[in-house]
Amino acid sequence: MHNLPIWLAKYKESLSKEKLHHAYLLYGREGLGKENLITSISNAILCESSNLVSCNQCKNCTLISSNNHPDLHSIQLEEGKKNISISQILNLRNTIYESSFLGKNKVISISNIESMSRDASDSILKILEEPPKDTFFIMSSNFIHQIPATIRSRSIEIEIKTPTYNECHNWLSESYSENIELAIDLSDNRPLIARDLLDLNLVDLRSRFIKDISGIIKSGKNIVNISEQWSKELETLPLKIEWMSYILVDAIKHESANLNVQVLSDSENISRYLGENSDIYNLHELLNKTNEIWNLFSGDTNLRKEYQLQSLFIAWERGLGVSNL
Numbered sequence: 001m002h003n004l005p006i007w008l009a010k011y012k013e014s015l016s017k018e019k020l021h022h023a024y025l026l027y028g029r030e031g032l033g034k035e036n037l038i039t040s041i042s043n044a045i046l047c048e049s050s051n052l053v054s055c056n057q058c059k060n061c062t063l064i065s066s067n068n069h070p071d072l073h074s075i076q077l078e079e080g081k082k083n084i085s086i087s088q089i090l091n092l093r094n095t096i097y098e099s100s101f102l103g104k105n106k107v108i109s110i111s112n113i114e115s116m117s118r119d120a121s122d123s124i125l126k127i128l129e130e131p132p133k134d135t136f137f138i139m140s141s142n143f144i145h146q147i148p149a150t151i152r153s154r155s156i157e158i159e160i161k162t163p164t165y166n167e168c169h170n171w172l173s174e175s176y177s178e179n180i181e182l183a184i185d186l187s188d189n190r191p192l193i194a195r196d197l198l199d200l201n202l203v204d205l206r207s208r209f210i211k212d213i214s215g216i217i218k219s220g221k222n223i224v225n226i227s228e229q230w231s232k233e234l235e236t237l238p239l240k241i242e243w244m245s246y247i248l249v250d251a252i253k254h255e256s257a258n259l260n261v262q263v264l265s266d267s268e269n270i271s272r273y274l275g276e277n278s279d280i281y282n283l284h285e286l287l288n289k290t291n292e293i294w295n296l297f298s299g300d301t302n303l304r305k306e307y308q309l310q311s312l313f314i315a316w317e318r319g320l321g322v323s324n325l
């Protein structure tokens with residue numbers, strides 16, 4: 001993503017280098033490309049150009065492209081850690097009050113600021129209250145409501161909106177030729193997630209998912225095997241639970257509308273069947289339970305996933321199983 005995709009470029013274009021605020025907070029759903037936008041804005045702030053662009057020729061741009069710019073401080077959740085820690089912020093504080101190495105701007109980029117520990121967050125707030133000269137914070141969050149009001153009030157917030165179907169399609173078409181529509185639908189118009197789905201061999205994954213779910217509904221027989229298998233495939237687990245929710249949402253649409261409804265086509269047989277044969281109260285109750293499990297698996301949980309899955313599948317089998325209808 002060297003050039004910003006069209007749905008992100010407009011946010012950068014709305015900023016002017018002469019009138020930059022010292023802190024920006026980009027927020028929105030996961031998978032919209034906030035990290036790319038952070039990088040693009042940060043690089044442009046450091047470039048010698050008078051506009052907010054990267055010339056790719058000046059000393060700053062050269063240092064950035066070799067990952068070696070001394071005035072660019074990028075803070076992220078370290079691998080295997082739960083939080084952005086206070087020590088990461090203290091390291092930062094030790095350097096940013098000194099003048100910049102190249103005598104110009106300094107940039108601090110922080111992704112997923114909701115994952116800062118309490119101490120780290122307090123420490124960032126102190127810096128934001130008395131920001132060093134010519135220093136710019138570019139931060140992002142998937143969960144804006146988890147960010148302390150004190151930090152939010154010192155930042156300019158920019159909401160990154162979900163792109164249109166066509167914007168997603170055009171962007172994905174540059175790299176992929178098949179299954180783009182399905183990937184966009186399944187990611188709910190989140191291009192980076194759609195891209196990951198296409199890289200994950202989406203069609204195969206999806207057809208195994210549909211086979212597993214039909215099996216659970218038709219005969220509760222394979223519940224133990226399927227929960228064991230799914231809980232081993234951690235990378236795709238939250239996604240599959242999300243797809244379970246989509247089936248229920250589609251079933252609810254079938255239940256409540258006679259006319260043509262927009263539903264995911266490859267699981268339409270299941271969702272139509274469920275919509276026509278189960279009652280809406282039941283579907284909503286299962287949707288709640290499925291979303292609960294999704295929330296649980298999306299955060300970090302010490303609970304044994306296998307048993308959580310089994311209990312979810314059993315609820316599906318009891319509520320929707322063919323023999324019970």
Ligand SMILES: [Zn+2]
Pocket residue numbers: 046047048049054055056057058059060061
């Ligand atoms: Zn430059």
